Amino acid sequence: MFVQEEKIFAGKVLKVHVCTMEGTEWLEEVTEDTTIEKLKEKCLKHYVHGSLEDPKTLTHHKLIHAATERILTESKTVAEENLKDKDCLLLIKKRPPQAPPKMADISSEEKKQENKAPDKDAILKATANLSTCNTERAVTQHNIKDFQTELRKILVSLIEVAQKLLALNPDAVELFKKANAMLDEDEEDRVDETALQQLTEMGFPESRAVKALRLNHMSVTQAMEWLIEHVDDPMVDTPLPGQDTPGVAAAAAPAPAPAPAPSATASGDRARLSSQASLEEAKQDELTEIFKRIRRKREFRPDSQAVIALMEMGFDEKEVIDALRVNNNQQDAACEWLLGDRKPTPEDLDKGIDTSSPLFQAILENPVVQLGLTNPKTLLAFEDMLENPLNSTQWMNDPETGPVMLQISRIFQTLNRT
Template identity: 80%
Template sequence: VQEEKIFAGKVLRLHVCTMEGAEWLEEVPEDTTVEKLKERCLKHCLPGSLEDPKTMTHHKLIHATSEKVLTDTKTVLEENIQDRDVLLLIKKRAPPPLPKMADVSAEEKRKQEQKAPDKDAILKATANLPSRNADRTVAQHNMRDFQTELRKILVSLIEVAQKLLALNPDAVELFKKANAMLDEDEEDRVDEIALRQLTEMGFPESRAVKALRLN
């Protein structure tokens, strides 16, 4: 008997409280498991409740000071519980009920209605709308055609003037100016395909032309 007392675990006096306001003192050896302690607490505050096996799993013990939920499989010593500590016996919250199939379908329908349209849906909805760049593209082509014709006329006029002014001493200077105009016009020309691609991408035509000339 003396040996049993020597090697027996230390007995702790623990204050147990419930959310309903009940409070009492439990004396347990420090090698008692949390599950066993919880069982004793339920027998004290809810007599007969242990007939339902779910009662144990639906309750938990919390260390009041650290606010830590105690693990059923650990001992009081392993959970570092000290003499005169306060424990709370609390019933766990019931999980929310699973949604009914009708509720799930309604929720999915609502999500689909709120979902942003994808690329295919946008293209389908705007298939019959006129292109934003259509009129501008036509105007650009007309302007380039006019410039091409104007250049041809200018070349023809220079050729005629060359013949008429062949004996005129000022003709050389006039030819130089005309050729300079042609060269300047040539420098101003840009790759029409590249220009169209840039404008279709949303770049202003003036900036696109400037960029192509720099390149």
């Protein structure tokens, strides 16, 4: 029997696992004396299904040993590359070399550099010898005002108008007594029951929780922080000013003037005029007292703990109280105000809007606002929002004061846009 020489002296047959980047896998049988180039050719024939029409296909691929991540040298044999049975090889396409830039691309880039806009220094250097002109030209600035900032000024002026309108009403005293009674009722009903329940469930006494909520505008988080900070404060259970203040007693009405005798008409007229003057004076005094009481109930009460903390930083007591008033008792914001430009100032809080401005005139000419200004509850709402801006939402949702606030907001937005 005749056996070919190469079969007798052939090396050991290995089975290697070949993979491609496209996910194709197969087993390739190869002897130890086979060169890597021959192995790659066999792999490519399998990969392209037996056809190597493009001669570049062979040179554009390479074999990589997966375990060691090294590229196999094509002139070496399988044994020289130390391949083992069941090793895994990767057949991948070589990355083409980067093409050199074309002359057209180079010239285009040079033109871009030449056409590049000059920087500020180059402009100043080129225009240094030119004379200046139009230096006093006015630049138009569009100042979009913030509604919340302007609302306070609007409220200050509207409160003055509402007080004057209500004072002219023949039933002014009764109206303001109702407003005062509404104020007392509002103070009692102001506490949010859900917020109060959350604090009492945490173990805080109800009276302290009520005080904390009123001081912190019904915010549970801020009220809880206040209660924790003041747990050792001996004044923590002291009621807020105005809560236990008795109501203003109604002024005693002067006795009616006696009917004039027919023989004393002149003296009777004088007595009647004197009686009316006394009555008007009594009404004004009573209105003044009611106004004072409303103002006293809305009086700013600084957080004692925040006052102490800020004074310990070296600030004067008056400065600290002003800072807390401007920033609604928020200690961090008050500290930033004290360290900054201190805007707005406490005096700015009491300034009203320009009564001759188109905005204020448009507000006063609105029928809904005019009708609302004759309602003492509107005055109460304005006073409350002036001292507690966070309560604006409550009055916006009120059926009596909500339409007035809506009209003010609409007028402001319309004029601000134009």
